[in-house]
Amino acid sequence: MTDVLVSRIRNFSIIAHIDHGKSTLADRLLQETGTVAAREMKQQFLDNMELERERGITIKLQAARMNYTAQDGEQYVLNLIDTPGHVDFSYEVSRSLVACEGALLVVDASQGVEAQTLANVYLALEHNLEIIPVLNKIDLPGAEPERVKAEIEEIIGLDCSNAILASAKEGIGVHEILESIVHLVPPPQETVEKPLRALIFDSYYDSYRGVIVYFRVMDGNVKKGDRVRLMATGKEYEIDELGVLSPTQVPLDELHAGEVGYLAASIKAVADARVGDTITLAAQPASEPLPGYTEAKPMVFCGLFPTDADQFGDLREALERLKLNDAALSYEPETSSAMGFGFRCGFLGLLHMEIVQERLEREYDLDLIVTAPSVVYRVTTVKGEVLNIDNPSTLMPPQEREKVEEPYVQVDMITPEEFVGPLMELCQTRRGIFKDMRYLAQGRTTLIYELPLAEVVTDFFDQLKSRSRGYASMEYQMIGYREDNLVRLDIMINNDPVDALVMIVHRDKAYNVGRALVEKLKELIPRHQFKVPIQAAIGSRIIASEHIPALRKDVLAKCYGGDISRKKKLLQEQAKGKKRMKSIGTVEVPQSAFMAVLRLDS
Numbered sequence: 001m002t003d004v005l006v007s008r009i010r011n012f013s014i015i016a017h018i019d020h021g022k023s024t025l026a027d028r029l030l031q032e033t034g035t036v037a038a039r040e041m042k043q044q045f046l047d048n049m050e051l052e053r054e055r056g057i058t059i060k061l062q063a064a065r066m067n068y069t070a071q072d073g074e075q076y077v078l079n080l081i082d083t084p085g086h087v088d089f090s091y092e093v094s095r096s097l098v099a100c101e102g103a104l105l106v107v108d109a110s111q112g113v114e115a116q117t118l119a120n121v122y123l124a125l126e127h128n129l130e131i132i133p134v135l136n137k138i139d140l141p142g143a144e145p146e147r148v149k150a151e152i153e154e155i156i157g158l159d160c161s162n163a164i165l166a167s168a169k170e171g172i173g174v175h176e177i178l179e180s181i182v183h184l185v186p187p188p189q190e191t192v193e194k195p196l197r198a199l200i201f202d203s204y205y206d207s208y209r210g211v212i213v214y215f216r217v218m219d220g221n222v223k224k225g226d227r228v229r230l231m232a233t234g235k236e237y238e239i240d241e242l243g244v245l246s247p248t249q250v251p252l253d254e255l256h257a258g259e260v261g262y263l264a265a266s267i268k269a270v271a272d273a274r275v276g277d278t279i280t281l282a283a284q285p286a287s288e289p290l291p292g293y294t295e296a297k298p299m300v301f302c303g304l305f306p307t308d309a310d311q312f313g314d315l316r317e318a319l320e321r322l323k324l325n326d327a328a329l330s331y332e333p334e335t336s337s338a339m340g341f342g343f344r345c346g347f348l349g350l351l352h353m354e355i356v357q358e359r360l361e362r363e364y365d366l367d368l369i370v371t372a373p374s375v376v377y378r379v380t381t382v383k384g385e386v387l388n389i390d391n392p393s394t395l396m397p398p399q400e401r402e403k404v405e406e407p408y409v410q411v412d413m414i415t416p417e418e419f420v421g422p423l424m425e426l427c428q429t430r431r432g433i434f435k436d437m438r439y440l441a442q443g444r445t446t447l448i449y450e451l452p453l454a455e456v457v458t459d460f461f462d463q464l465k466s467r468s469r470g471y472a473s474m475e476y477q478m479i480g481y482r483e484d485n486l487v488r489l490d491i492m493i494n495n496d497p498v499d500a501l502v503m504i505v506h507r508d509k510a511y512n513v514g515r516a517l518v519e520k521l522k523e524l525i526p527r528h529q530f531k532v533p534i535q536a537a538i539g540s541r542i543i544a545s546e547h548i549p550a551l552r553k554d555v556l557a558k559c560y561g562g563d564i565s566r567k568k569k570l571l572q573e574q575a576k577g578k579k580r581m582k583s584i585g586t587v588e589v590p591q592s593a594f595m596a597v598l599r600l601d602s
């Protein structure tokens with residue numbers, strides 16, 4: 001397997017929207033090249049995290065090396081580098097694309113191009129990858145390959161006259177795809193004489209061997225036993241093991257420029273071997289790292305508090321463990337007067353946040369209260385200091401601050417024409433700035449808006465899906481910070497200010513948000529033996545006020561009388577609810593209340 005001619009290597013990835021068939025096609029390619037026998041293919045090989053499968057998304061990238069004897073009689077090595085399918089992980093996508101010379105653009109022929117596909121195609125074009133369009137699912141009766149070809153040409157400007165018609169499910173077009181990879185994707189450059197530079201495109205933590213790093217050798221070569229340096233961190237390690245992914249790990253002695261592989265070097269945490277970093281030799285280091293490295297920055301923050309204060313230590317341990325395998329996750333202890341001890345955690349985006357929460361609860365058996373997500377505000381104080389504020393309750397009073405800036409994103413949407421109205425309305429209510437709209441063939445439209453990230457992280461995606469009956473897709477990218485008239489909205493429950501419910505909102509929306517929020521809280525907080533006032537305030541000015549009436553005797557009587565099954569059900573419901581309650585003073589507040597802000601539109 002060693003000493004492959006560089007001219008016979010092809011490195012490629014697959015760009016596809018969720019559900020357009022990337023995993024199915026990848027499996028087919030592995031099968032067709034005999035890399036994995038059909039009977040071994042119990043499950044899809046490329047995405048294999050449990051949560052991933054359940055949610056039908058690709059979170060972690062992986063790679064597979066295939067040997068393929070082409071029609072010209074020559075043996076080729078094809079390295080497939082998988083990319084995560086979600087915008088939260090777009091930096092990782094960009095790094096895995098940089099590791100390739102070409103990409104298959106897989107589009108469902110019965111659906112057409114979606115927003116997420118676009119983002120990744122543009123990334124690939126930016127890095128000069130050869131793109132091979134593949135229209136998948138042509139076995140479906142609703143497939144319209146000609147329409148979808150026209151759509152790809154129109155939106156992306158990619159020539160589709162030679163697009164491959166395929167069905168990953170039925171195995172149609174798979175051979176043609178392999179031949180196209182060999183003939184259209186350029187081989188890597190011959191740079192084996194240069195000092196080693198290898199690009200890390202993924203890594204994961206293994207409790208026995210430490211971090212396993214996936215990399216593409218860009219220049220030079222690397223051997224088992226070599227002492228390597230990671231150029232961003234400056235740390236050095238000795239390679240214990242190195243090899244290729246076929247798709248399981250197969251150890252080798254050496255890898256050359258153009259090849260893709262893995263290594264283990266007793267690295268303790270993935271944060272020490274970050275995606276995008278350059279591996280070089282400690283003895284003969286390269287003069288420059290590979291371009292494009294940035295540290296993944298958390299964009300969305302929330303508070304995580306154990307329902308049971310005794311679980312604080314367990315929560316810290318669980319976060320430490322998750323962090324070993326997730327360089328983008330950040331956490332810091334936080335003390336809240338309402339919630340007690342917990343952690344302020346930072347995530348790449350909402351999906352990343354949900355995944356971490358779910359893993360904490362599922363894999364570590366923790367009961368958590370999660371506060372509403374917040375973005376990072378940039379605040380300039382009157383003294384001229386610039387502070388990054390990721391916790392709204394730490395925003396200082398107006399007289400101490402000069403200005404508050406918030407992150408903005410450009411949101412690209414693709415939707416059937418009939419939903420343009422509802423989507424524009426959604427963007428408008430979210431302080432969106434209209435940028436562009438283009439009608440495509442067959443009644444589909446692209447829509448571009450600029451929006452504050454804060455308005456996007458609060459269930460924008462769910463709203464987009466529900467207003468378009470699931471047909472619209474979206475993608476967003478950061479475009480920078482902008483100043484606006486932002487104020488701090490405080491919530492008081494039973495006259496106690498609740499720091500975990502503090503929000504930063506636009507002044508023009510503050511009244512409506514405050515009003516809606518107290519009404520929602522009234523709905524969500526159960527009745528108590530006493531009257532519970534709920535108020536929203538800006539500074540010392542109360543802008544909305546409600547109260548939850550006290551439980552009356554006859555209500556109680558009704559609960560305790562009646563037939564036994566009804567009583568049981570009540571008790572069960574109480575028991576279920578109990579797990580996710582937090583006491584604020586003498587008031588029991590359910591988890592849903594802390595997320596109420598996400599449900600103001602519904």
Ligand SMILES: Nc1nc2c(ncn2[C@@H]2O[C@H](COP(=O)(O)OP(=O)(O)OP(=O)(O)O)[C@@H](O)[C@H]2O)c(=O)[nH]1
Pocket residue numbers: 016017018019020021022023024025047056057058085136137138139140166167168169170
């Ligand atoms: N009819 C038909 N169905 C297909 C074809 N290819 C994939 N599918 C089905 O489409 C669904 C999605 O396929 P996947 O391969 O999981 O899609 P994916 O793009 O990998 O999805 P993510 O991993 O979520 O990005 C599955 O139910 C597949 O069985 C095809 O060629 N024809």
